[in-house]
Amino acid sequence: MERLLxxxxxxxxxxxxxxxxxxxxxxxxxxxxxxxxxNMGVIKRVALKPKGCAQCSGCSGKGHPEGSNTCxxxxxxxxxxxxxxxxxxx
Amino acid sequence: MSTxxxxxxxxxxxxxxxxxxxxxxLRQHVGNWPGKTVEKKEGSFTHNGMEYRVADLPGSYSxxxxxxxxxxxxxYIASGDADVVCILADSSQLQRSLFMLADYAGIDVPxxxxxxxxxxxxxxxxxxxxxxxxxxxxxxxxxxxxTDTRSYDVFYEAMGRAINNKTRLNLNDLKKQYxxxxxxxxxxxxxxxxxxxxxxxxxxxxxxxxxxxxVSAKLKNAVGAETxxxxxxxxxxxxxxxxxGGCKFAWIDDVLDKAVVSGEKKVxxxxxxxxYTSRVWGKPAVILTVLLGLIASFIPAxxxxxxxxxxxxxxxxxxxxxxSAGCPEVIVLVIGDxxxxxxxxxxxxxxxxxxxxxxxxxxxxxxVMARISYVFDNTMGKLGLQGKxxxxxxxxxxxxxxxxxxxxVIDNWxxxxxxxxxxxxxxxxxAWATIPMLASIxxxxxxxxxxxxxxxxxLVHMWITAKVFGGxxxxxxDRYGMIMELPPYHKPKWGSLFRYxxxxxxxxxxxxxxxxxxxxxxxxxxSYSPSGNTSVLYRIGVAIxxxxxxxxxxxxxxxxxxxxxxxxEGAIGVISALYNGGSLGTAFVDSMNGAARxxxxxxxxxxxxxxxxxxxxxxxxxxxxxxxxxxxxTYQETHSAKWTARIVLxxxxxxxxxxxxxxxxxxxxW
Ligand SMILES: Nc1nc2c(ncn2[C@@H]2O[C@H](COP(=O)(O)OP(=O)(O)OP(=O)(O)O)[C@@H](O)[C@H]2O)c(=O)[nH]1
Numbered sequence: 001m002e003r004l005l006x007x008x009x010x011x012x013x014x015x016x017x018x019x020x021x022x023x024x025x026x027x028x029x030x031x032x033x034x035x036x037x038x039n040m041g042v043i044k045r046v047a048l049k050p051k052g053c054a055q056c057s058g059c060s061g062k063g064h065p066e067g068s069n070t071c072x073x074x075x076x077x078x079x080x081x082x083x084x085x086x087x088x089x090x
Numbered sequence: 091m092s093t094x095x096x097x098x099x100x101x102x103x104x105x106x107x108x109x110x111x112x113x114x115x116l117r118q119h120v121g122n123w124p125g126k127t128v129e130k131k132e133g134s135f136t137h138n139g140m141e142y143r144v145a146d147l148p149g150s151y152s153x154x155x156x157x158x159x160x161x162x163x164x165x166y167i168a169s170g171d172a173d174v175v176c177i178l179a180d181s182s183q184l185q186r187s188l189f190m191l192a193d194y195a196g197i198d199v200p201x202x203x204x205x206x207x208x209x210x211x212x213x214x215x216x217x218x219x220x221x222x223x224x225x226x227x228x229x230x231x232x233x234x235x236x237t238d239t240r241s242y243d244v245f246y247e248a249m250g251r252a253i254n255n256k257t258r259l260n261l262n263d264l265k266k267q268y269x270x271x272x273x274x275x276x277x278x279x280x281x282x283x284x285x286x287x288x289x290x291x292x293x294x295x296x297x298x299x300x301x302x303x304x305v306s307a308k309l310k311n312a313v314g315a316e317t318x319x320x321x322x323x324x325x326x327x328x329x330x331x332x333x334x335g336g337c338k339f340a341w342i343d344d345v346l347d348k349a350v351v352s353g354e355k356k357v358x359x360x361x362x363x364x365x366y367t368s369r370v371w372g373k374p375a376v377i378l379t380v381l382l383g384l385i386a387s388f389i390p391a392x393x394x395x396x397x398x399x400x401x402x403x404x405x406x407x408x409x410x411x412x413x414s415a416g417c418p419e420v421i422v423l424v425i426g427d428x429x430x431x432x433x434x435x436x437x438x439x440x441x442x443x444x445x446x447x448x449x450x451x452x453x454x455x456x457x458v459m460a461r462i463s464y465v466f467d468n469t470m471g472k473l474g475l476q477g478k479x480x481x482x483x484x485x486x487x488x489x490x491x492x493x494x495x496x497x498x499v500i501d502n503w504x505x506x507x508x509x510x511x512x513x514x515x516x517x518x519x520x521a522w523a524t525i526p527m528l529a530s531i532x533x534x535x536x537x538x539x540x541x542x543x544x545x546x547x548x549l550v551h552m553w554i555t556a557k558v559f560g561g562x563x564x565x566x567x568d569r570y571g572m573i574m575e576l577p578p579y580h581k582p583k584w585g586s587l588f589r590y591x592x593x594x595x596x597x598x599x600x601x602x603x604x605x606x607x608x609x610x611x612x613x614x615x616x617s618y619s620p621s622g623n624t625s626v627l628y629r630i631g632v633a634i635x636x637x638x639x640x641x642x643x644x645x646x647x648x649x650x651x652x653x654x655x656x657x658x659e660g661a662i663g664v665i666s667a668l669y670n671g672g673s674l675g676t677a678f679v680d681s682m683n684g685a686a687r688x689x690x691x692x693x694x695x696x697x698x699x700x701x702x703x704x705x706x707x708x709x710x711x712x713x714x715x716x717x718x719x720x721x722x723x724t725y726q727e728t729h730s731a732k733w734t735a736r737i738v739l740x741x742x743x744x745x746x747x748x749x750x751x752x753x754x755x756x757x758x759x760w
Contacts, residue, residue: 015576037335040300084460089570
């Protein structure tokens with residue numbers, strides 16, 4: 001895991017597969033390291049799915065079309081679809 | 091009747107509840123742990139004349155002090171209230187799920203291990219040698235399936251063995267792993283065995299190294315402040331949780347070594363991903379994908395564009411019919427020049443909104459968007475931003491306001507402001523509807539070239555903007571790279587995709603119709619002069635023309651450019667109003683005597699506006715401030731009137747400069 005964090009220090013983004021190759025291990029191993037580091041608060045998951053404008057200061061929930069918690073033009077409900085996951089070092 | 095208590099321990103989704111319910115049936119009750127709001131589930135069952143009490147412990151990742159649940163769980167276990175702990179692991183991913191066992195090691199309570207979900211592991215083609223694992227661990231280890239109630243005999247058997255023999259985990263190998271951590275042994279030596287009742291000194295030492303506050307506080311009481319200060323001192327030089335976690339995983343790998351044979355082949359990158367994730371080819375591939383996407387969006391746009399052309403074709407017959415029916419002139423003109431004219435534009439715009447939303451929605455659903463943000467992560471770094479800034483930029487292709495709202499994923503204020511400032515340069519959905527429409531009128535197939543030029547300009551614009559504002563907002567400091575899990579490529583769900591696209595198109599239709607009719611009506615009124623005199627607007631226009639010409643725009647287009655600051659669709663309203671009836675000098679006179687109008691509106695514009703002028707306008711409009719709503723959103727997200735004003739001013743100046751450049755390049759070409 002020290003090596004994983006060491007690799008990230010160069011500022012490049014890496015996929016799980018690339019990490020596995022560079023660390024000479026398999027993706028499952030990389031996944032469990034990420035899970036651990038996330039649980040220990042060393043890295044954190046990027047929230048790519050903000051719930052509509054749930055935290056949007058702009059619209060305070062008024063003017064939302066029925067059955068949606070997004071105002072027009074704001075982020076679509078459920079945020080980004082199928083964007084995978086991202087983690088960043090805290 | 092003799093009794094024993096067993097506690098169920100496992101990570102979330104390991105199958106604890108399933109096992110608990112199967113064992114206890116209805117004999118269970120739910121309470122709270124003393125003083126906490128954490129749920130406590132207890133129950134009982136009898137087996138072979140013995141009564142057993144069962145406690146279902148809260149599911150958590152490990153036994154560290156990250157949450158109340160975890161502290162309650164480990165304190166309960168260490169208290170010795172349970173005679174035996176049943177640890178559940180997920181056979182389909184043992185490498186990961188044995189972590190709970192590794193974190194448990196050092197708590198001095200008998201235990202046994204259930205390799206649950208063994209049916210899933212089998213389906214994956216994995217074979218697990220539980221006997222080999224059992225030998226290494228020194229506790230009963232059994233393959234198990236909590237959902238298969240016929241397989242519970244092995245559970246009772248293992249439980250019996252664990253209780254009778256008080257089977258404890260063999261810690262030697264794990265200890266050896268920890269000894270490789272610098273400072274571990276010294277800390278361990280400073281902690282007397284049983285300093286924390288129920289926990290071994292190994293366990294306590296590891297938790298101290300991991301920075302566990304609860305354990306540290308207790309330990310300070312137990313060993314005294316002086317010894318604890320020494321421990322703290324040694325701890326400073328360790329790698330902390332990263333080192334101990336590494337040891338735990340290494341131990342798990344040793345335990346599983348050769349005991350698990352997985353049928354899976356090594357995962358390799360798909361051919362497409364090999365291109366996208368390549369350092370050399372990634373960027374060209376992504377840019378090509380986006381370009382092809384934009385070009386492809388013309389295809390679904392065609393039917394609606396056809397509707398737009400059909401609408402304009404009925405303009406003349408309708409107006410003639412109204413004239414001959416003796417309808418007042420003003421009404422005829424409003425219907426023909428404002429309403430029919432506007433709707434022709436609206437339908438053409440919608441065609442592109444539909445096409446772009448469909449293609450980008452498709453890219454997102456198929457998993458290509460994720461690759462795009464991956465590829466541009468490093469570029470973001472060079473601009474002083476983080477990889478996730480790509481997200482707001484991608485949203486901005488749809489709507490800049492969404493982009494500004496999306497910038498909320500960025501914690502750092504300076505980076506957030508810079509991200510929003512850059513997001514303004516990304517042409518929004520309304521611009522994407524307007525650009526191809528105007529470009530195809532003026533440049534025919536050359537419209538594709540205009541789109542490419544706009545995209546390239548966007549990139550340069552963003553780069554310049556980052557240079558202009560970056561210095562004040564962000565420090566390009568040492569930056570950690572991020573980790574991304576790219577989603578697998580999906581076949582899009584066409585049903586939901588089309589529902590989304592139609593929804594968006596409808597929403598746009600309503601909004602755009604309102605703005606265009608309003609702006610078009612207003613400008614038409616201003617330019618309408620029943621007496622045959624020149625209108626107010628015309629006089630103003632001619633007065634400012636010397637200035638606007640400098641930027642390559644006739645006054646009509648310049649007014650349209652100004653209207654585009656309200657909303658890009660506003661620009662279309664102005665154009666629609668001001669270029670409705672032949673060359674402008676005679677337009678108003680013509681409209682008076684009801685002269686025949688050219689049916690083909692496109693030709694009308696071609697006759698009035700030169701290609702370089704059109705190019706200048708397209709650039710000015712595209713890179714003008716996005717719209718009033720985006721402006722408000724920017725203020726809301728940045729909480730700074732000063733920065734919002736700066737950004738507005740900057741974009742106004744930049745768009746005029748770009749228009750000037752585009753015009754002069756246009757003059758060279760045509
Ligand atoms: N195929 C299969 N599925 C299982 C097995 N054991 C549990 N499951 C399923 O796994 C899912 C999670 O099981 P739970 O019993 O809710 O897991 P849990 O550990 O109590 O989870 P938390 O309540 O989050 O702590 C359920 O859908 C179960 O049906 C098993 O042996 N084989």
